[in-house]
Amino acid sequence: MDDQMNSILLCINLLLILIIIPVPTVLSQERPMAPALLVFGDSIVDTGNNNMIITTVKADFPPYGRDFQGRQPTGRFSNGRMPSDMIASMLGIKDLLPPYYAPDLEDGDLLTGVSFASAGTGYDNLTAVIAQVFSMWDQLEMHKEYRGKLVAIAGEETADAIIRESPHVVFAGNNDILATYFFSTIRQKTFDLPSYINYLVDAATNFVKELYNLGARRIVVFGLPPLGCVPVSRTVRGGKNRDCVDIYNQAASSFNFELSNSLNQLNVDLSGSRIIYLGIFDGCCGTGEFEASISCNKFSPCTCPESETNKYIFWDAFHPTERAFHIVTAAVQSQLLNVFR
Numbered sequence: 015m016d017d018q019m020n021s022i023l024l025c026i027n028l029l030l031i032l033i034i035i036p037v038p039t040v041l042s043q044e045r046p047m048a049p050a051l052l053v054f055g056d057s058i059v060d061t062g063n064n065n066m067i068i069t070t071v072k073a074d075f076p077p078y079g080r081d082f083q084g085r086q087p088t089g090r091f092s093n094g095r096m097p098s099d100m101i102a103s104m105l106g107i108k109d110l111l112p113p114y115y116a117p118d119l120e121d122g123d124l125l126t127g128v129s130f131a132s133a134g135t136g137y138d139n140l141t142a143v144i145a146q147v148f149s150m151w152d153q154l155e156m157h158k159e160y161r162g163k164l165v166a167i168a169g170e171e172t173a174d175a176i177i178r179e180s181p182h183v184v185f186a187g188n189n190d191i192l193a194t195y196f197f198s199t200i201r202q203k204t205f206d207l208p209s210y211i212n213y214l215v216d217a218a219t220n221f222v223k224e225l226y227n228l229g230a231r232r233i234v235v236f237g238l239p240p241l242g243c244v245p246v247s248r249t250v251r252g253g254k255n256r257d258c259v260d261i262y263n264q265a266a267s268s269f270n271f272e273l274s275n276s277l278n279q280l281n282v283d284l285s286g287s288r289i290i291y292l293g294i295f296d297g298c299c300g301t302g303e304f305e306a307s308i309s310c311n312k313f314s315p316c317t318c319p320e321s322e323t324n325k326y327i328f329w330d331a332f333h334p335t336e337r338a339f340h341i342v343t344a345a346v347q348s349q350l351l352n353v354f355r
């Protein structure tokens with residue numbers, strides 16, 4: 015089967031999937047469920063922090079943001095809103111979660127939360143060094159600085175209450191496994207796959223402990239999606255039929271298994287904490303080729319015609335469409351809300 019035929023069949027599959035899965039409506043309540051939302055991680059939850067730095071990992075140009083309010087590229091790596099925005103809406107806080115480094119943040123924006131995420135980053139510090147973006151540890155420093163701003167606005171007691179009561183959502187690990195381990199092979203010189211996965215799980219666990227030390231009590235950590243089925247993986251290692259890459263899926267799945275065990279243990283060890291692991295490994299589809307970040311621009315053939323964007327799972331070679339994000343976020347809503355139990 016040639017590539018084009020294969021893509022057409024995939025698209026038909028996706029179309030069927032999107033038609034039969036109804037999108038549950040998100041809660042809309044009068045009172046927000048938490049004072050703020052604070053988000054850490056990579057491009058899946060970055061809402062524009064990388065706009066402020068010199069890196070190739072950026073999305074502040076068309077066609078990114080094509081279906082965003084006002085059709086603006088904002089640094090979000092999709093056609094519309096990101097999971098960080100959707101979770102903020104789901105909690106009744108606000109519809110868009112601004113990046114911490116937005117130039118025009120007002121007190122009210124800070125009081126209701128921001129995203130510290132930086133596209134291209136990962137739990138492995140080397141991942142951020144390679145991409146020249148903020149590491150997960152930089153994001154913890156940003157959180158400390160953020161607390162200082164809250165104190166200046168509302169006083170110490172309120173600042174600490176906001177941090178204690180607000181969900182801290184973490185989504186990372188994608189770039190460590192795909193980019194740093196498999197594509198660049200740089201970590202393969204010192205780690206085999208199981209030991210690299212242990213290393214990442216330890217780093218993720220330490221990250222959560224640090225959040226706890228900074229006063230966070232409600233912490234939600236996303237597991238990884240089936241990384242072998244994202245378009246870039248299928249293009250690089252999927253052979254001529256662009257199949258899903260088993261070894262990448264297995265890596266993501268063992269990371270998830272170990273991470274969820276480790277987080278269960280932390281939940282017991284860190285008193286007064288509520289730590290939730292959110293699995294999103296189901297669903298496995300993709301089209302598209304290499305167009306991610308700077309190679310997805312207005313000159314590249316984007317993966318689908320404009321009016322058709324909502325029928326696709328993937329927007330570029332790595333990032334889902336707004337609609338796909340919405341389906342996943344809605345599907346994990348009830349689990350996520352367990353962080354308030």
Ligand SMILES: *[C@@H]1O[C@H](CO)[C@@H](O)[C@H](O)[C@H]1NC(C)=O
Pocket residue numbers: 137138139151217
């Ligand atoms: C990453 O860097 C930070 C800051 O330099 C350090 O504290 C942390 O231990 C490093 N993490 C790993 C997994 O090496």
